[in-house]
Amino acid sequence: MSATSCIIAAVFLGVLMAAVDGGPTPARTLSPAPARFGTVDLYVDSARERLAAWQMEFKATGGQVEIVGIERGDSADFQDPPYYDPAALKSNRVVVGAFNISDRLPAGKVRVARLHLHISGAQRPVYAVNLVVAGDKQGKPISAQVSLSEGEAK
Amino acid sequence: MQEPMDNRREENIERWAEEGGPPQLRESLSEIYGSGPAVSRAVDERILGAAREQMARRVRMRWMMRYAIGSVAAAAAVVLIVIRTTHHAQPAAKSGAAMVAAAEDVNRDGKIDILDAYLMARSLAAKEAIAREWDFNHDGIVDGRDVDVIALAAVKLRGEEIR
Numbered sequence: 001m002s003a004t005s006c007i008i009a010a011v012f013l014g015v016l017m018a019a020v021d022g023g024p025t026p027a028r029t030l031s032p033a034p035a036r037f038g039t040v041d042l043y044v045d046s047a048r049e050r051l052a053a054w055q056m057e058f059k060a061t062g063g064q065v066e067i068v069g070i071e072r073g074d075s076a077d078f079q080d081p082p083y084y085d086p087a088a089l090k091s092n093r094v095v096v097g098a099f100n101i102s103d104r105l106p107a108g109k110v111r112v113a114r115l116h117l118h119i120s121g122a123q124r125p126v127y128a129v130n131l132v133v134a135g136d137k138q139g140k141p142i143s144a145q146v147s148l149s150e151g152e153a154k
Numbered sequence: 155m156q157e158p159m160d161n162r163r164e165e166n167i168e169r170w171a172e173e174g175g176p177p178q179l180r181e182s183l184s185e186i187y188g189s190g191p192a193v194s195r196a197v198d199e200r201i202l203g204a205a206r207e208q209m210a211r212r213v214r215m216r217w218m219m220r221y222a223i224g225s226v227a228a229a230a231a232v233v234l235i236v237i238r239t240t241h242h243a244q245p246a247a248k249s250g251a252a253m254v255a256a257a258e259d260v261n262r263d264g265k266i267d268i269l270d271a272y273l274m275a276r277s278l279a280a281k282e283a284i285a286r287e288w289d290f291n292h293d294g295i296v297d298g299r300d301v302d303v304i305a306l307a308a309v310k311l312r313g314e315e316i317r
Contacts, residue, residue, distance in 0.1 A: 055268040055308060083268070083305040095309040097268035101276050132267060139261060139273040 035120040039151035040127055041073070042096065042113045046134055046144040050105035053139070054112055055097030055132040056146045063125030065092045069116035072098075077106050082113045095132065105137060109147075171202060257287040258304050271305035 044054045058067075067089055072081045077100050088094035096113050119125055127148055134144035163176075170176050174193070175183075260270040274288060275298070284296045290303040 053268045053272040083271075083302075083309045085306070085309050085311045087311055091311070093311065095311060097271075097305065097309050099268055099272035099275060099305075101272070101279050133269055135269045135272060139269050139276065141269065 034122070035118065037068070038117045038119050038125075040115045040117060041111050041149045041151065042115065042129060043109050043147045043149070044112050044131075044134060044144050045109040045147065046107055046142055048107055049136055049142045049144070050107050051110060051134060051142075051144065052101075052105050052137045053097070053099035053133070053135040054144065054146075055095065055134075057095045057130045057132060058093065058115060058148070059128050059130075060092040060117070061126045061128050063119060063123045064121040065125045065127075066090050066118040066120075067092065067094050067115055068118045070094065070096060071114050071116070073111040073113050075106050075110045075112065077102060077104050078110075078112060097132070099135075114151075172198075174198075257285070258290065258307055260288075260304070266304060267308045268305060271301050271308060274304060275301045 040058070042056060042058060044051060044056070069089075070081060070084050072078060078098050079100075080098065082096040082098040084094050084096045094115070098112065117125075127150070129146045129148050131144060131146040134142050136142045163170075166176070174180060256266070258266045258270060260273045263269075277284065278297065278301065286296070288296045288300055290300045293299070
């Protein structure tokens with residue numbers, strides 16, 4: 001094979017390998033690690049604004065975490081559990097949201113949802129939340145802060 | 155010992171082809187087999203011509219193979235680059251807030267989020283005039299189940315915002 005053919009073949013193989021490299025990484029076999037259940041509470045703080053609707057994204061950015069359940073928060077005004085995509089269960093990410101059409105709307109920091117998590121592996125999980133939108137009684141977007149707190153894992 | 159000029163292949167190969175081989179080889183063959191059969195010059199030319207033609211075909215084929223491999227490799231590279239570029243160029247959709255221009259976008263802000271569900275639910279509760287296009291589940295009634303359709307569309311998992 002001539003030098004030109006070798007170079008062409010090498011370029012071709014290189015391109016193919018680069019494409020393969022971009023594909024999904026195969027799941028690694030992990031040694032058995034202690035599994036436990038934990039909770040994460042999600043909060044919205046709308047300061048002085050009355051909160052009528054909220055939507056946020058939660059994700060476990062570190063550790064091996066599966067969302068196994070979602071329940072409402074402790075605000076009596078948001079009586080129903082939040083909306084979420086059932087596909088988020090058994091995943092590490094969820095978008096949750098809820099609204100309240102009553103006249104009694106909370107202000108300040110409100111616990112709006114609790115996530116139940118299955119945590120495995122020795123690595124300590126890391127979580128992140130991001131506000132998608134919060135709205136007032138008129139349905140207008142308002143500025144708000146979202147936060148979370150971890151419950152004790154059992 | 156240096157080889158006589160007459161027996162050097164590089165310089166004499168064309169002449170040998172016409173004469174029927176290197177002089178030393180011809181002499182040796184004559185000693186063993188006596189004088190060889192007379193081959194006419196025309197036959198000789200035809201054999202040489204056929205050999206040259208075959209050689210030319212091989213060379214052509216070799217170049218065609220090189221161009222073919224090069225073209226395939228270049229085409230594959232272009233296709234892969236286009237695929238990868240397109241893949242990376244796709245903007246991550248806002249989580250749970252797909253950009254739309256649809257009836258579900260009640261507040262017409264270009265995305266479906268929980269505020270659309272809220273506004274629809276509020277309109278229903280206030281018994282305001284309801285748009286028929288809000289019958290998202292196509293059951294002939296605009297009610298809370300249609301609100302659920304919007305809310306579930308809003309929280310549907312799509313592209314990630316949190317990395």
